[in-house]
Amino acid sequence: MKSFKELGVHKDFVKALDGLNISIPSEIQILSIPVLLGDRTDFIGRAQTGTGKTAAFGLPLLQSVDVSRNEIQGLVLCPTRELGQQIAKSLFRFTKFSDKIFTEAVYGGEKIDRQIGALRRPTHIVVATPGRLIDLLKRKALSLDKVKTVILDEADEMLSMGFKKELNQILDFVPQEANKWLFSATMPHDIREMIKEHLSDDAHRVETSGKTLVNENIEHKYFVCDEEEKLHVLLQFINSQYKERGIIFCRTKKATQHLAKQLIAKNISTDAIHGDLYQKERDKVLRAFKKEKLQLIVATDIAARGLDIDALSYVVHYQLPESEEYYTHRSGRTARAGNSGLSMAFVTAFESNKLRAYEKSLDISFERVR
Numbered sequence: 339m340k341s342f343k344e345l346g347v348h349k350d351f352v353k354a355l356d357g358l359n360i361s362i363p364s365e366i367q368i369l370s371i372p373v374l375l376g377d378r379t380d381f382i383g384r385a386q387t388g389t390g391k392t393a394a395f396g397l398p399l400l401q402s403v404d405v406s407r408n409e410i411q412g413l414v415l416c417p418t419r420e421l422g423q424q425i426a427k428s429l430f431r432f433t434k435f436s437d438k439i440f441t442e443a444v445y446g447g448e449k450i451d452r453q454i455g456a457l458r459r460p461t462h463i464v465v466a467t468p469g470r471l472i473d474l475l476k477r478k479a480l481s482l483d484k485v486k487t488v489i490l491d492e493a494d495e496m497l498s499m500g501f502k503k504e505l506n507q508i509l510d511f512v513p514q515e516a517n518k519w520l521f522s523a524t525m526p527h528d529i530r531e532m533i534k535e536h537l538s539d540d541a542h543r544v545e546t547s548g549k550t551l552v553n554e555n556i557e558h559k560y561f562v563c564d565e566e567e568k569l570h571v572l573l574q575f576i577n578s579q580y581k582e583r584g585i586i587f588c589r590t591k592k593a594t595q596h597l598a599k600q601l602i603a604k605n606i607s608t609d610a611i612h613g614d615l616y617q618k619e620r621d622k623v624l625r626a627f628k629k630e631k632l633q634l635i636v637a638t639d640i641a642a643r644g645l646d647i648d649a650l651s652y653v654v655h656y657q658l659p660e661s662e663e664y665y666t667h668r669s670g671r672t673a674r675a676g677n678s679g680l681s682m683a684f685v686t687a688f689e690s691n692k693l694r695a696y697e698k699s700l701d702i703s704f705e706r707v708r
């Protein structure tokens with residue numbers, strides 16, 4: 339078993355990783371880090387979120403920065419604001435014990451003037467959504483002339499969100515010799531086309547088994563009940579949690595809204611977030627939750643992506659997710675920053691079979707609660 343140090347990660351970063359409970363490198367990290375730290379190369383990594391890919395590209399990226407130069411040396415492109423914020427936060431956390439490396443995240447949906455102002459400060463790495471980056475480039479708010487590394491994270495998501503034109507423009511804008519590291523969960527035709535056009539023919543390719551990392555500090559439990567009993571059982575569970583805060587997951591927007599209403603009717607301070615809310619509305623709910631004005635959030639998987647809330651004591655799967663990757667995402671909302679947490683699923687007898695499949699593929703075990 340290799341350690342991060344053996345993969346070539348600088349000891350200051352290793353120390354920060356230890357503090358984050360990241361001590362055994364994941365598959366994608368083992369496959370990527372030595373390559374990305376080594377010869378300057380283009381790189382194609384097939385990996386999903388939840389596999390540890392942020393550290394897989396983030397550590398080599400940080401290590402490539404020359405802090406004595408006040409220039410943007412790294413560019414990370416990603417599909418959404420939430421993911422951008424999450425990447426920037428991870429990079430920041432990795433540098434807790436190292437020289438200060440400045441990362442700025444820029445994305446749509448926030449005042450551009452503020453981001454233009456922020457970019458005037460020393461910045462080594464920019465994390466950006468493609469549309470906003472183009473806007474900023476047009477306004478000459480930043481220069482990509484000195485960029486040595488460009489990372490495309492969740493490239494397939496960016497293309498399916500319609501950012502093809504923007505990505506092509508950006509890739510034409512960065513220096514020819516910059517290294518391009520592309521990460522994608524899937525390799526559809528348009529990704530392969532983009533690779534052909536912008537990455538070198540001898541780009542290093544790695545593929546992972548797709549196993550996602552599940553935090554070991556999470557207890558996975560489940561309770562079997564009929565659909566009609568779920569609300570009652572949920573209320574009992576919430577009461578047993580002594581006002582601790584948590585997130586309850588449903589599969590659809592309609593289900594989140596319905597459940598939030600039912601909980602409010604029981605005097606539990608709750609709000610729902612789902613993909614149809616404007617960013618502002620979502621932020622408002624999140625602020626209320628962070629300020630502990632809300633005890634619970636009922637959320638869809640999409641809305642909960644990248645939510646950055648520490649110290650959640652539990653998550654509830656009121657409905658099981660569509661894919662097991664989402665199970666990892668959902669349960670990963672608890673047990674953050676070294677805390678422990680509980681991931682509680684309410685399932686029908688029929689659905690409990692699905693949990694057996696999770697146990698196998700995610701390498702976790704569920705305890706049945708009666």
Ligand code: AMP
Pocket residue numbers: 358359360361362363364367386387388389390391392393551670
């Ligand atoms: P990512 O796929 O980069 O979004 O990472 C998913 C989660 O796994 C994040 O919460 C990371 O902090 C965590 N993580 C990353 N690498 C490791 C590791 N080697 N061991 C344990 N947790 C990790």
